[in-house]
Amino acid sequence: MIEEELDKPRCHCAVFGVFGHPSAAQMAYYGLLAQQHRGQEGSGMVTAEFDQDAGKFRFHTHKAFGLVDDVYKAEGVLTDLLRGDRGIGHNRYSTAGASNNKANVQPFTVLYKSGNIAIAHNGNLTNFRAIRKKLQDEGTIFQTTSDTEVILHLIARSKQKEQIDQIRDALSQIRGAFSLVILTEKSLIAARDHSGFRPLALGKKGNAFVVASETVGFDIIDAEYIRDVQPGEIVVIDEKSQKTGEVTSLRIDDRPPAPHHCIFEFIYFSRPDSQIFGHSVDKVRRRLGKNLANSRPVVPKDPNSKVVVINVPDSSNTATMGYVQQTIKNGGNAKLEIGLIRSHYVGRTFIQPSQDVRENKVKTKFNTVKGVLRDKVVVIVDDSIVRGTTSKQLVQLVRQAGAKEVHFRVTAPPIMFPCHYGMDFPTQSELIANQCGGDIQKIGEELGVDSVGYLSIDDMLASAPHEGGENYCTACFSGKYPVPIDANQTKEENEA
Ligand code: SF4
Secondary structure (H helix, E strand, O other): OOOOOOOOOEEOEEEEEEEOOOOHHHHHHHHHHHOHHHOOOEEEEEEEEEEOOOOEEEEEEEEEEOOHHHHOOOOOHHHHHOOOOEEEEEEEOOOHHHHOOHHHOOOEEEEEOOEEEEEEEEOOEOOHHHHHHHHHHOOOOOOOOOOHHHHHHHHHHOOOOOHHHHHHHHHOOOOEOOEEEEEEOOOEEEEEOOOOOOOOEEEEEOOEEEEEOOOHHHHOOOOEEEEEOOOOEEEEEOHHHHHHOOOEEEEOOOOOOOOOEEHHHHHHHOOOOOEEOOEEHHHHHHHHHHHHHHHOOOOOOOOOOOEEEEEOOOOOHHHHHHHHHHHHHOOOOOEEEOOEEEOOOOOOOOOOOOHHHHHHHHHHHEEEOHHHHOOOEEEEEEOOOOOOHHHHHHHHHHHHOOOOEEEEEEOOOOOOOOOOOOEEOOOHHHOHHHHOOOOHHHHHHHHOOOEEEEOOHHHHHHHOOOOOOOOEEOHHHHOOOOOOOOOOOOHHHHHO
């Protein structure tokens, strides 16, 4: 699935880390493969191997543009090149401007006074411009345009003696969203910002430890999920951990955790078979659908009509089931049908910014099952509307298939604001909800539907787990940003 063409937000990345497995590169490969949805522009991996002759660790790196399958397919890449029992990997998505710069593909590696170090990052830093300028003024030369590189420079320039203190020193200076895996010569380190915007899970496979953005990265290699890396926590995994089965847990600094998990991970981004923030994505998506059915039921113009509810495959599948189940429970008229078929074989094409092209492309990805939709009142359930281009085209397709009424229901509130914490939306002026000034009726007119209904922010929050004191970021819906954005930092710079 190419989110750009499907008018969905895109996440900036997936990370994976492994320590203490003889086939570390293969483990990381599968972990990245399972997390392909989090980044499709490029992938990279760094492993560490102890060179007996030289008496020191050597880092091996492989990274390229393309999907995981393509990046590591050359014979010997995973077995002969990426040697060692520990490594980190990264799937990347980037904006078009930076996507042609191979240097921006992570992990980034540097050899400095404390040895080799590699880093992979999911999220966006909100103060990187100021740090970068300060470092540049002091003579630091940057190899990439990525915000992640400032972290490496801060570590390398730290005055602390111990490497872990250098890392803590660096992480205490950065703000915004970061779920990190760091490979040093002696350890695998996982760290998460104080808000815990992006997910980061810790797992085990035998004596080996693994870290992944989503637990689907563990399932594929039969690793066991242990727990999340907590907001503001640094987890250190080393050879002692392998012997004792225990990791070392440290705080980045004295600031207490202030959780603001990205609620969009539940709504759209994470896979439904993942556990994120300690909870099942599938369960939350069903609740989003149920709460939508309670708050935004469809009232057909003709009460005797047959109402079919269809999902927009694949991301709204689970929420649609919740919607139908609850509608029926409420005594409503609804039948779950598969009315839209998505082609899984449409090849990857490069982003073409023209609106016309984008609209036409929807037809290459979706087709309707005419017999299911003809003469029916059709309710389309989707997880989000960004520009509205795909939604509009889908509505047209459903009407062309003979539906007599088309209603649209969305398991999220209207997206009105940009994200500065690692999810990419188009510019604010391109968001349909923003264009319509948040006027739902106007959005419905734009989409060409008989009615449209969004989940409210309160109902969205009520669908997410809170029993462990969880708290969520809702900034793209509410405009309330839990971590301030550097005044001089534009969204584009944040994503470069
Ligand atoms: S602004 Fe939206 S997409 Fe970004 S972290 Fe917050 S909830 Fe997630």
